[in-house]
Structures are given as structure tokens and as C-alpha cells.
Amino acid sequence: MVDLETFRQETRGWLEQNCPESMRTRMVLGEDIAGGRKRTSTNPDAYVWLQRMAEKGWTAPTWPKAYGGGGLRKDEFLVLLDELQIIKARPPLVGMGISMIGPTLLEYGTDAQKLRHLPAIVRGDLxxxxxxxxxxxxxxxxxxxxxxxxxxxxxxxxxxxxxxxxxxxxxxxxxxxxxxxxxxxxxxxxxxxxxxxxxxx
Ligand SMILES: Cc1cc2nc3c(=O)[nH]c(=O)nc-3n(C[C@H](O)[C@H](O)[C@H](O)COP(=O)(O)OP(=O)(O)OC[C@H]3O[C@@H](n4cnc5c(N)ncnc54)[C@H](O)[C@@H]3O)c2cc1C
CATH class of the missing domain: 2.40.110.10 (Butyryl-CoA Dehydrogenase, subunit A, domain 2)
Known part of the structure; x- marks a missing residue:
């Protein structure tokens, strides 16, 4: 298990390298990604940011890795939030997948439902x-x-x-x-x- 200070340093280094400059400002209307492809972000960097964060499971940092999440403990999650805030990073993914149905499935879904939907939500597919x-x-x-x-x-x-x-x-x-x-x-x-x-x- 990585200690918290090491996790902070690694997270800071990773964010420095992987968060595009244009994602380090307040959200701009039309640039957010809420999943799916029916409405697209006007900023291509938003997709770079989403893909990089999703690969680490950090669009849903505390969800289990088995479902595509980051598997972070609460204290690690707080460090991640802190580091994101320091560089003014935007959330890579918003919407009702990540905020509403995902947590509901985690709590009440069957294994089949979790495996089908949660990784897709983490990736922002839908x-x-x-x-x-x-x-x-x-x-x-x-x-x-x-x-x-x-x-x-x-x-x-x-x-x-x-x-x-x-x-x-x-x-x-x-x-x-x-x-x-x-x-x-x-x-x-x-x-x-x-x-x-x-x-x-
Ligand atoms: C911007 C926006 C986005 C929304 N998005 C969604 C969505 O994505 N999905 C979705 O399902 N819903 C959505 N809703 C609906 C929302 O969640 C509420 O269910 C809905 O606005 C309330 O119903 P109503 O407008 O018919 O008002 P009513 O329920 O008819 O209420 C009218 C008024 O009566 C009052 N009132 C109602 N019951 C009582 C009572 N028993 N005692 C005293 N006062 C009462 C209310 O406070 C209100 O002032 C959205 C609403 C808004 C405004």
C-alpha cells in the first residue's frame, strides 16, 4: 500500500503531465462531457482529459477497479481532489451516469448490471x-x-x-x-x- 505522501507526489506528477492546459480553467459552456456522442464537447482537449482520467479509473475514483473505477481509499480520494483543485482541473466527466445511476448500481445492482454498465459509465461511453x-x-x-x-x-x-x-x-x-x-x-x-x-x- 502506497503511503499518502507518496500518493500525493505521484498524483501531482501524473496530473502535471496529463492534464491539458485548457482543462485547467473554469468550465466553459459547451466544453463539458456528460457521456455519449449525441452531444459533443467543443474542446478536443476534453476528450484527451477524459480518456486519460478514465484509463486510471479517476472519473470514478472510489469505485472498485473491477468495475473500471480507481479503487481509491477515501483518504487517497481526498488527496486526488486536493491536487485537482490546486491545478484548477475540471471534472473530466459529468452527468447522470457518473453521479446518479452509477452509485445506485454500485449499491443495489446485480453483478451482471454492474459489469455491463459501470465500466461504460467510467469511460463516458453513454x-x-x-x-x-x-x-x-x-x-x-x-x-x-x-x-x-x-x-x-x-x-x-x-x-x-x-x-x-x-x-x-x-x-x-x-x-x-x-x-x-x-x-x-x-x-x-x-x-x-x-x-x-x-x-x-
Ligand atoms: C431544471 C429542472 C430539471 C429537472 N430534471 C428532471 C429530470 O431529469 N428527471 C425528472 O424525472 N425530473 C426532473 N425535474 C422535475 C423535478 O425533479 C420535480 O419533480 C418537479 O419539478 C416537481 O414537480 P412539478 O413541477 O410538477 O411541481 P408540483 O409537484 O406540482 O409542485 C408544485 C408546487 O406545489 C408544491 N407542493 C407539492 N406538493 C406539496 C405538498 N404536499 N405540500 C405542500 N406543497 C406542495 C411544490 O413545492 C411546488 O411549489 C426537473 C425539474 C427542473 C425544474
């Missing part, structure tokens, strides 16, 4: 969006009406989602759907992941 709100279900999310029927090897989803930030650029959605219409309002809701390129979306 953009994700969040499908919770509906025209009649905002703060009172349990009013959601979108239904998903189990058809054996697929779910048939019917309903409307609204306020879905980034939907037009998203490749996948994590979506709340009603799978048991007989259950009390706050139950019978499932968390479905599917491609935004699915027929009918």
Missing part, C-alpha cells in the same frame, strides 16, 4: 437521463402512472415522462415505472433501465 417526473407526478412521485408489463423477455412500457433533463442527448434512461397496478400507491414501482433508442421512446 449519456444517461432520469425518467421520474410525469405530467401528473412531480413532488408526489408516487402518483406516477407509467406502466411496464413483463412480456417474458422484455418489458412493454406505456406512459409519459416530463422534465427529463438531457433526454435528447441521452443513450440510456433510468426510469421509474409501475409494475404492479394493484399495489398501494407507494409500492409496486420498479426501476427500469433501457436504451433511449428502444422503439417507441
Amino acid at each position: 449519456a444517461w437521463c432520469q425518467g421520474y417526473s410525469e405530467p401528473g407526478a412531480g413532488s408526489d412521485l408516487a402518483s406516477l402512472q407509467t406502466r411496464a408489463e413483463d412480456q417474458g423477455d422484455y418489458y412493454l412500457v406505456n406512459g409519459s415522462k416530463i422534465w427529463t433533463s438531457g433526454a435528447l442527448h441521452a443513450d440510456w434512461i433510468f426510469c421509474l415505472v409501475r409494475t404492479d397496478t394493484q399495489a398501494p400507491k407507494h409500492e409496486g414501482i420498479s426501476f427500469l433501465l433501457f436504451s433511449m433508442d428502444s422503439p417507441g421512446v
Whole structure:
């Protein structure tokens, strides 16, 4: 195990060599990468930065290495954040993959789901969006009406989602759907992941 001061020196040296100059300023509108290719960054350096950080697993520094993450301990993660801040480095990857569905899968996903989705999220391969709100279900999310029927090897989803930030650029959605219409309002809701390129979306 590398001691913390050594880790800091190695991290500082690596960042010095690998963080492009133009990534050492405040984020510029349109230059961020939120995953996927439907919306591209206007700064090519952003892709260099993303690729280098993703190779080290540092787009998700504390996620296990088995899922593409950096496998850092909390104290190492704090050192990394500190060193990134010192050079004013931008986050290499933003969006709902890295911030929302990734951590959720880490906590609740099956091994198959983790292996399928987490490494792709770390690399920024896909953009994700969040499908919770509906025209009649905002703060009172349990009013959601979108239904998903189990058809054996697929779910048939019917309903409307609204306020879905980034939907037009998203490749996948994590979506709340009603799978048991007989259950009390706050139950019978499932968390479905599917491609935004699915027929009918
Ligand atoms: C910029 C933006 C991005 C968003 N992105 C997403 C997204 O990506 N995915 C997604 O699923 N959703 C998204 N949302 C939706 C958001 O998460 C909320 O669910 C939604 O804005 C709240 O629902 P509503 O607008 O229908 O308001 P309502 O739920 O109808 O609320 C209207 C007003 O009534 C008040 N109110 C509601 N219930 C009560 C109560 N019981 N007691 C007292 N007051 C109450 C609320 O505070 C509010 O002032 C986004 C919203 C915004 C503004």
C-alpha cells in the first residue's frame, strides 16, 4: 500500500503531465462531457482529459477497479481532489451516469448490471437521463402512472415522462415505472433501465 505522501507526489506528477492546459480553467459552456456522442464537447482537449482520467479509473475514483473505477481509499480520494483543485482541473466527466445511476448500481445492482454498465459509465461511453417526473407526478412521485408489463423477455412500457433533463442527448434512461397496478400507491414501482433508442421512446 502506497503511503499518502507518496500518493500525493505521484498524483501531482501524473496530473502535471496529463492534464491539458485548457482543462485547467473554469468550465466553459459547451466544453463539458456528460457521456455519449449525441452531444459533443467543443474542446478536443476534453476528450484527451477524459480518456486519460478514465484509463486510471479517476472519473470514478472510489469505485472498485473491477468495475473500471480507481479503487481509491477515501483518504487517497481526498488527496486526488486536493491536487485537482490546486491545478484548477475540471471534472473530466459529468452527468447522470457518473453521479446518479452509477452509485445506485454500485449499491443495489446485480453483478451482471454492474459489469455491463459501470465500466461504460467510467469511460463516458453513454449519456444517461432520469425518467421520474410525469405530467401528473412531480413532488408526489408516487402518483406516477407509467406502466411496464413483463412480456417474458422484455418489458412493454406505456406512459409519459416530463422534465427529463438531457433526454435528447441521452443513450440510456433510468426510469421509474409501475409494475404492479394493484399495489398501494407507494409500492409496486420498479426501476427500469433501457436504451433511449428502444422503439417507441
Ligand atoms: C431544471 C429542472 C430539471 C429537472 N430534471 C428532471 C429530470 O431529469 N428527471 C425528472 O424525472 N425530473 C426532473 N425535474 C422535475 C423535478 O425533479 C420535480 O419533480 C418537479 O419539478 C416537481 O414537480 P412539478 O413541477 O410538477 O411541481 P408540483 O409537484 O406540482 O409542485 C408544485 C408546487 O406545489 C408544491 N407542493 C407539492 N406538493 C406539496 C405538498 N404536499 N405540500 C405542500 N406543497 C406542495 C411544490 O413545492 C411546488 O411549489 C426537473 C425539474 C427542473 C425544474
